[in-house]
Amino acid sequence: MKNQCHNPYLPLYEHIPDAEPRVFNDRLYVFGSHDQENGNEFCELDYVAWSAPINDLSDWRYDGVIYRKQDDPDNQAGLPLYAPDVVQGKDRRFYLYYCVKFQDAICVAVCDTPAGKYQFYGKIQYPDGTIMSDNQPYDPSVICSEDGNFLYFGFAPCMINIPRYKGQDLKGGSVVELEDDMLTVKGKPQIVIPSLIYSKGTSFAGNEYFEAPSVRKINDKYYLIYSSVNTHQLCYAISYKPMQGFVFGGVIVSNGDVSYQGRSEQDKLMSVGNNHGGLVQIHDQWYIFYHRHTSLTQYNRQGCAEKIYFEPDGQIKQVTITTSGMNPMPLSGNAFYPAVYCCNLSNGRMGALTSLGRTNSEVDFPYITTENGERYITNVQDNNLIGYKYINLAETQDIEVIYRSTQQGILEIRTDPLGETKGIIKLNQSKWWRSAETCIKFTPTEKELYFIYKGKGNISLMALNLKGKES
Secondary structure, eight states: OOSOOOSSOSOTTOOOOSOEEEEETTEEEEEOOOOOTTOSSTTOSOEEEEEEETTOTTOOEEEEEEEOGGGSTTOTTOOOBOOOEEEEOTTSOEEEEEOBTTOOSOEEEEESSTTSOOEEEEEOBOTTSOBOOTTOOOSOEEEEETTEEEEEEOOOOTTSOOGGGTTOOOOEEEEEEEOTTSSBBSSOOEEEEEOGGGOTTSTTTTSOEEEEEEEEEETTEEEEEEEESSTTEEEEEEESBTTBOOEEEEEEEETTOTTGGGOOGGGOSSOOOOOOOOEEEETTEEEEEEEEEOTTSTTOEEEEEEEEOBOTTSOBOOOOOOSSTTOSSOBOSSSEEEGGGOSEEEOSSOOOOOTTGGGOTTOOSOEEEEETTEEEEEEEOTTOEEEEEOBOGGGOSEEEEEEEESSOEEEEEESSTTSOOOEEEEEOOEEEEEEEEEEOOOOTTOOEEEEEEEESSOEEEEEEEEEOTTO
């Protein structure tokens, strides 16, 4: 590989949430919505594509804008484009499925190449030309299998007070079969995962459908990934049939690590918000793509990915969120890392992010921010935790941090959040970025690095420099 892989996997200035990973012609493409850094609502920018060769998942390439908001003839006002999907049809062309904010329809654009300029094709419709608007047609996901062409979709915010959907019959995740024109449906939508109000007596109770379906066929089974009513979780359902018989499988990932090894909602390790992603296989390894939240708002999301593993019975165990992501091994312990590569950032009582974002006076926890092109962690206070995993710490002999601090304090260094302190870094008061470091020794098995701040005031952290013998 040219470089190491890490989370987030794209450059830090790029915010591509809701990513659908797809492999075409030996390249891994991600198609997602597009947040504006420091933006004020979801999906403010046009669709772009990024891709990497399947033999080097660190070598990401920006493929440019593939579809602009105004390319949709009914969106000349430039409303946000929500989570998309791209699939290759039987005619070998590539079909982009998407939705426009508050327009109750699924739209389709088409292109001859995966990351070229897509052209508007039409809206999902019934044979008589009527636009399909049943069951809240948002978040499309499409599969072309030997069983047919199937479109999954749905939005069921039963647990959120959104005036637009008040009083509506929010049934859950739906599926329709498409004709080979990839535009015309063969019949009415079928509910495959129930919403909160329809889950009684089903396997989905407690993990009901909210949004964000993503479908794959793996070993004769359909795996339908979705965001549950616990919005930070990506769950999965399994069936041998594309339009019926789905049962709850479990949680794959939470962007706050909630429920991983029994972790409670109150003990989340990152600020949480919505989640959306999908599965992809690269060589013999499967990955789950998801997104994390930055800037004290749900509107600034960055793509992440983790390795997953299938049990012999086809089940998927929940995985923890990491810094190393798709890297085939722990990251180097002799390297310079932006502090915002952290996979844990918590004050031990994290609340969920709201749409109030930066104007929410109730939010008082550490977060990732951007200012004048600099990206760093800020508002770290006494006993707050910053974590990175997995790193080959046996290579590390010295740790340097770039920081600012409103008071004097220390960073305790641990390899277990609840374990012993292996060293400290003393921090002086400074309104400018400065460095501090300490010598340290780790054992060959230690792969997790945690900092716990002890002191008054608050600190910001720009970078950490792990130094080995040759540094």
